[in-house]
Ligand code: 0A1
């Protein structure tokens with residue numbers, strides 16, 4: 001394990017390495033305890049580097065077996081090898097030389113799931129970000145691009161399937177029941193994209209013919225017996241390949257494209273060249289075991305990894321500070337893909353909800369960092385929603401500022417100019433600046449400055465002159481190590497709504513650049529005057545969430561209700577209603593604390609009921625509009641001195657109020673939208689299910705009875721409806737007999753299916769209330785739970801700590817202490833997942849005083865552990881700072 005050395009990596013310290021590895025020839029002899037890895041590296045000294053400059057290679061916990069140089073063994077005095085570093089001083093005078101390194105690794109004991117490890121007896125690798133150095137000594141940095149030839153030898157019975165990057169070259173039998181396969185990847189790539197798989201796996205196959213006629217063999221490898229569960233993933237893959245050709249003219253470039261699903265994986269999936277390795281959660285689905293959300297997740301992650309082939313693999317990052325170069329851009333691309341495959345407004349609302357619930361708290365807390373960080377201690381802690389999701393929002397803003405044609409021209413230039421290179425954000429931005437003639441210097445602050453900008457807007461209308469004045473100001477709050485911020489270039493898509501709800505015409509505009517429906521805010525404060533506006537308009541601002549900001553606008557309740565009914569921008573229509581819900585819940589939580597009645601506004605309740613029955617809107621959209629802000633959403637908006645119990649009481653009360661008033665209408669709609677015919681995971685059918693399931697939640701609250709949910713649980717013919725019913729039962733009636741029965745039935749039916757049991761763990765871990773902690777503790781002893789499997793850990797402990805406000809933030813601190821215990825024991829074998837769990841503490845300072853004290857105690861207890869990993873140490877130190 002890598003413990004903290006105090007070392008900090010800084011962007012300004014980047015410099016190219018003295019040597020390059022141009023070709024990498026690997027031989028693996030697979031064995032669970034003692035896999036031999038022979039690496040033959042073609043090394044080139046860069047021009048201008050002194051002939052006696054030592055070659056320094058990265059390692060991580062390695063055991064060196066032997067070392068050779070240009071075909072001869074290297075004498076001991078010519079080098080120094082430690083587990084973490086190989087320094088070769090006896091470097092030959094020629095520009096090119098061959099280095100042969102033999103290491104021995106133990107896949108079966110590798111529980112960190114980085115480097116070469118075993119999952120259910122199958123060999124697989126994970127090399128991003130710095131896992132390759134756990135396999136052999138190497139220039140394990142993204143700017144070293146090398147071609148790879150890989151020969152894998154294995155016992156045929158143990159691993160009949162042998163896969164690596166690139167195209168297959170040959171395979172055959174060896175003596176003693178062994179066999180081999182050779183793979184060649186002609187595209188130079190950094191080591192983080194290396195992959196190998198060896199195992200006894202089932203597979204499904206298909207083909208894809210690219211626009212220019214290349215026939216690609218597609219394969220998805222899964223556990224035997226699970227092959228039928230991979231057909232949706234295959235379909236999503238083919239749709240992704242076609243979409244990238246149509247939207248960005250990007251074709252696939254090898255003869256084969258393989259995906260392997262493994263059940264022990266730290267993240268979602270990995271884009272290794274030609275051999276994507278996936279968490280099985282993002283491959284396996286059928287109606288019996290997967291929800292609509294799972295199907296959508298599979299489609300998105302398959303697309304994401306596939307799109308990396310161009311944005312990440314063909315063009316990669318110069319260094320890890322540039323992570324958003326590939327991640328933000330690829331998330332933007334997968335969002336666009338899903339928007340095209342499904343409903344664009346529904347997708348956008350879901351993205352923004354996700355951004356607000358994950359990225360906003362990060363950006364507003366102790367772990368805030370720029371989209372392109374300038375320093376890190378542990379790079380694995382920077383696979384964050386700021387790098388990914390805010391990174392995607394920044395690319396979306398480039399699209400908004402430049403318009404679709406210039407954006408596409410910029411992307412074309414990027415692909416053409418940088419193919420085969422390892423580049424920076426500056427290189428990326430220069431392409432858009434060049435094709436548009438726009439100076440993007442100020443815009444680039446989105447990459448450099450952390451924190452969510454706050455934009456405040458006031459308006460006034462003069463009926464006599466027809467002037468409509470909009471005052472807009474912006475501030476970016478201070479974040480760790482960045483106290484003073486500069487004004488940003490914020491693109492605000494907008495419209496003016498007239499009294500009848502129609503879009504108003506406007507005359508001239510002054511005070512800001514305004515074009516194509518976008519106000520470009522660039523100064524700390526600006527006054528914009530629209531001329532020729534006859535009557536007072538309602539300003540619909542930041543349409544489609546064109547900028548990832550917190551917007552404070554002087555809209556009245558009536559204005560918001562008006563927008564919720566009439567805005568042609570469906571995002572802002574949702575936003576208007578959602579902001580009214582948030583306001584109502586904040587006020588009700590305050591009244592709850594004072595022991596006063598909640599007092600909800602009848603017009604708001606009416607608006608919600610009206611939306612449920614509005615057939616002019618698609619069901620998925622109505623479902624989103626009716627989903628009340630989460631307790632965490634409300635807590636975030638309150639900002640400080642949060643009492644989660646009061647928030648929960650307020651939210652329950654509003655649900656009861658809407659459910660009670662809408663009961664008859666909701667029941668009618670619930671019945672009308674019942675599934676008829678066979679299950680289909682398409683977006684329209686999924687939308688109907690989601691509307692129905694939101695209504696079920698209201699109906700159960702209105703009736704204060706579990707019968708309808710229990711009936712749905714028993715009669716459901718798909719996992720979406722079954723899991724939704726189980727959630728309503730467990731969350732609203734945790735102690736009821738009907739819930740006990742349903743939980744037991746689910747357990748009996750799916751006990752052997754870890755992925756399905758994850759849903760069962762999540763449902764129980766997120767039951768509101770202090771009592772849930774005991775339930776979670778006892779579930780850690782359930783046979784389906786394992787601290788070794790990241791999915792199980794996330795679904796029980798992760799869901800509890802980041803999705804259960806009243807449980808985790810118990811006033812007595814027992815929730816915090818439980819998480820500390822889990823982190824400390826997990827850290828011994830899987831620091832990456834332990835560190836991610838620790839981010840649940842990031843908003844501890846916004847809690848009320850008693851809870852703050854308790855959270856600090858738990859954090860300090862973790863911090864005091866002597867042998868903490870670098871990963872956990874880094875998170876805990878920053879959280880406490
Ligand atoms: N590049 C992957 C994410 C990823 C990062 C690190 C990993 O190591 C455990 C695994 C995957 C992606 O963006 O999909």
Ligand code: ZN
Pocket residue numbers: 304308326327330
């Ligand atoms: Zn990615």
